[in-house]
Amino acid sequence: MHAWEAIQKAVDFIEENLQEEISTETLAEIVSLSPFYFQRLFKRLVNKSVQEYIKLRRLSKAIETFNTNENRIIDVALDYGFSSHANFTRAFKETYGITPEEYKKSRPMMNTVTKPEISMNYILIDEGVPLIVGDIVLEIQRKNVTTSEKYIGFTADVNIAEQTPVGESTGIDVPGQLWVKFHKEKMALSNFIDFDIELGMSYMAEPEKGIFQYFAGAYLQNELHDTSNFIIQELPKGEYIICKIEAESFELLVKEALDKAGKYLFGTWLPKHQLTTEPFSAEKYYTNCDNGYCMEIWVKPIQENR
Template sequence: MDLLKQMNDALDYIEDNLDEAIDFNQVALIAQCSEYHFKRMFSFLAGIPLSEYIRRRRMTLAAMELKSNEIKIIDVAMKYGYSSPNSFARAFQQVHGLMPSELKEQSTSLKSYPKLTFQLTVRGVDEMNVRIIEKNSFSITGIKQRMRVIDNDVDPEVVKLWETMSEETINELANLSDLEPPGILHVLTDYTSEGEDEGEIDYYFGVATTQNTPDSFTRLEVPANTWAIFEVEGEWEAIEDTWQRIYSEWFPSSKYEHAEAPEIVSSQDQISEIWIPVRKA
């Protein structure tokens, strides 16, 4: 699949630049998707965040150099992007279980993490209920919060927002809902980062509406797009599981790619829908 080739080409670029500051704009260009989409796809396919994979690969190469060469620890630390021996030593110990200074003093096994290559594997026969629609531009009204992207998990600050949401606010939003996607919406858009670590993204708790936006809420304009809509029954864990399968199974085997617009989860009457913006690959 072209998507897997693009992902592997991007991994080749990362591998060739482990001893430099990795340009994630270039990674996104090679992968032909946004940095956010690439990191999300990588995490779901590999089972670990991209930042952790890069750290493990660098520490694997660093250990090989320290074991086989008469080279100073500070020089290896600088080579792999660490500004101080202490920060390098902490990362090294997390991966290998010992300090770099102990490497030549002990006969011990070191962890080795090989370069990854993605291949398409058919896993099971669980069906995914999906439909493709075209939808004109529309507006979302709700509460906006900047959230951290934490290994594809929910930011605790967003969980706190959910837990403290008043019944009055939820009812006010519900009364504004008059468009698809139906019901209360969870919306993710406008990802930014400054390097290898996970970044930040705008989160909206709101509804799709044609009505005016009250002063207490924020408005988001969503452009016209093609949407792949996945129906999910169950609690939030079922939504997360389906979201992972969209990235790890559906995208690699479909003829679509991410269109870099907001992603939306709608919930109504015990049924949820995941709206993913797509375009033909």
């Protein structure tokens, strides 16, 4: 068994037993490693300590529970291994910046920790060759776009350190909140946009300020003279590397598949191909896919002669 396979086995066991008591020693024994070596290897491959990861996955599942039923906070806390309402509230606020009560009132979009697919770090696919991992399918290819595309929507500043997967952080998901705002107001644009194509764009990064701008909007197919409070953004022509993602449900697509695909593209595929990209990326969402739900991550490679 490879080292990464042992940690993946432990991660899978954690996922199946989040409502049970899980000790580091038990996990180490399951994968036949010493507790000392297991903890070091887990931290290296998951980027979090064993018990911190377990806590964050439990909190993620608690949020899912809040969104699907009206269970009392204390019941959810006890279901996921927290000894009291106070301990659960403390962990929730330390992680997300708000209390469980505040979350249940406003239900903001959140950055949560998803279960990693460690094997993806050790698989290098060729362009145009699909990669199937769990319930998602990835495919990477290059494309030369000869004409620019216009989109209309909203923009917001995002703190780099607080945005996953870049910052590996948790808290309120600013881009997610921007999408909520756009979807509430996009009917005002019904005569001008294509409802089947939407775009999220990260650009204009200012590392010294620790921020980047994020745009959320839809394809502008008819000319609009009065944009009111909306912003028009352009997806420029040029060469792109595109990572297509397919999933069985929209929730799986945006909550897990996008995170895993982004980590694979930026953390494995691009570095292994010795490619760097401009400080820009786009997420293109399609609501009319042949099979399931799909989207694409678009990045612009930096040309060697620049």
